[in-house]
Amino acid sequence: MFSFIKNSLSNLYSSFTTKVSSLFSRATIDQETLKDLERLLIEADTGYQTTQTILQSLQKKFQQGTLKEGQDLKKALQEELLQMLYSFEYKTTQIYLLVGINGSGKTTFAAKLAYKMLQEGKKVLLAAGDTFRAAATEQLALWTEKMGAELVKGKQGQEPGSVVFQACEAYKAGKQDVLIIDTAGRLQTKINLMQELAKLKRIIQKQLPDVQICTLLTLDAMLGQNSLEQAKIFNESTKVDGIVLSKMDGTGKGGIIFAINHEIKIPVAFISFGEKIDQLKQFNAQEYVEQLLTE
Numbered sequence: 001m002f003s004f005i006k007n008s009l010s011n012l013y014s015s016f017t018t019k020v021s022s023l024f025s026r027a028t029i030d031q032e033t034l035k036d037l038e039r040l041l042i043e044a045d046t047g048y049q050t051t052q053t054i055l056q057s058l059q060k061k062f063q064q065g066t067l068k069e070g071q072d073l074k075k076a077l078q079e080e081l082l083q084m085l086y087s088f089e090y091k092t093t094q095i096y097l098l099v100g101i102n103g104s105g106k107t108t109f110a111a112k113l114a115y116k117m118l119q120e121g122k123k124v125l126l127a128a129g130d131t132f133r134a135a136a137t138e139q140l141a142l143w144t145e146k147m148g149a150e151l152v153k154g155k156q157g158q159e160p161g162s163v164v165f166q167a168c169e170a171y172k173a174g175k176q177d178v179l180i181i182d183t184a185g186r187l188q189t190k191i192n193l194m195q196e197l198a199k200l201k202r203i204i205q206k207q208l209p210d211v212q213i214c215t216l217l218t219l220d221a222m223l224g225q226n227s228l229e230q231a232k233i234f235n236e237s238t239k240v241d242g243i244v245l246s247k248m249d250g251t252g253k254g255g256i257i258f259a260i261n262h263e264i265k266i267p268v269a270f271i272s273f274g275e276k277i278d279q280l281k282q283f284n285a286q287e288y289v290e291q292l293l294t295e
Contacts, residue, residue, distance in 0.1 A: 004281060005254075005291040008273055012254045012292075016044045021295035024070040033073065034058060045224040046255030050262040054080050078289055084258050085285035086267035088242045093214040095171075095179045095204060098244075099197060099234060100218035102185035105246030107136045109218050109272050110182045111143035112280040118147055122177040127167030128153040129160045129200070130184045140182060143277065150174065160184055164200050168207035179208075197238040216269055218244040219260075222251045228259050235264055242269030245283075249273035254292060257283075 005013050020040050023033055034055060041051040054077070061067050061076055096113065100106040107130065114124045126144055130136035134156045144151040152170050154163040164181060171179045183200065204213055217240045219227040227245075234240055243260055248271050257268050268283040 003291055004287065008279070008281075009248050009254070009271075011249065011251055016040065016254060017292055018295055020293060024074040024293070026070040026073075028069060029062065029067045029073050031062075034062065037073070037077070041255055043253070044255035045253035045259065047225060047228065047259035047263065050084070050255075050259045053262065054084075054258075074293055078293055081258060081289045081292075082285060084262045085289070086261055086265065087285065088267040088269040088283065090214065090242070090269060090282070092212060094177070094211040095181070095208065095213045097181050097183065097197075097200065097204070097213055097215045098218060099183050099215060099238070099240070100185055100244075101230060102133065104185065104218040104220045105244075105272055106130075106185060106218040107139050107182050108275070109216075109244050109246060109270070109280070110140060110180050111147070112272060112277055113270070114144070114149050114178075114180050115147055115277045116280055117178050117180075118149060123175070124149045124178045124180065125167065125171050125174060125176040126151045127163055127179065127181040129163050129167075129181050131156060131158045131160050131163060132184050136182065147277070150176070160196070161199055161203050164203050165207065168204060171208065193233070194237040201238065214241045215239060216242050216244050217266075218246055218272075219256075221245045221248045221253065221256060224251075224253050224256055225259070227256060228263065231260055231264055231266065235266060240266050242267055244268075244270045244272055246272040257288070 023037055026033060038051060038055050057080055058076055067073055067076060098106050098110055114126055117124045126140060126149055128137040128140045131154050137153050141151055152167040215238055217234050243266055245268060260266055271281045271283055273279050
């Protein structure tokens with residue numbers, strides 16, 4: 001069976017999966033085993049608050065006598081982790097608004113998402129709304145040319161809202177199925193962030209009042225708990241519908257997925273890894289947890 005973690009996220013597999021699997025092979029479970037699990041979860045960036053929630057539940061089961069051996073622990077941990085994860089449905093979405101700080105992999109994700117949609121037979125229009133970073137527009141232009149998609153772009157330094165307006169007009173005129181909007185990531189304060197994102201959403205809603213808008217936040221998985229703080233700030237500024245975890249192949253800390261779901265109640269929508277256009281995977285909670293806990 002294809003193993004996403006083992007084949008694509010080797011650092012995560014070697015760092016967490018192999019270690020936690022050693023706990024599941026133990027003949028008996030004791031308090032020391034639970035302490036070892038707590039340490040592994042913290043090291044994996046699950047976060048103190050989320051880890052304590054998990055351990056409190058497992059501790060209760062241990063005291064009730066239902067955790068006797070390693071396989072009991074594996075089953076109980078799997079149940080706890082699955083309960084923390086929310087589902088994300090993307091297939092009916094027409095407009096994707098991509099947000100995130102510079103360097104989070106947002107522009108690369110825009111291209112990967114467009115490619116995924118094209119492979120599904122949809123007509124895709126991209127908008128290079130990050131007009132402050134010339135490399136972002138150039139990068140997106142190269143991707144779209146290779147894919148055969150269409151791109152709306154402005155000049156460097158142009159007001160992002162005007163590019164989004166043009167994109168909405170092109171979307172209506174071109175009878176596209178999906179519009180993917182890349183936005184600037186260099187917003188310096190929370191006030192600027194709220195104002196800019198609110199403005200872009202108003203433009204979209206005014207031009208395309210009958211379409212569904214999905215706001216996806218791209219987070220660099222290698223930043224761990226700092227990414228969690230970013231998610232909190234963005235979610236306060238604008239309603240975030242899903243998280244995109246990028247650079248997952250460069251880290252062994254896959255626990256951030258559970259911290260994000262548990263602490264701010266936002267589902268992980270996609271996992272992005274590598275630089276190739278097809279290195280994107282829609283997040284599947286059942287698959288992720290099973291593979292995370294199986295050596």
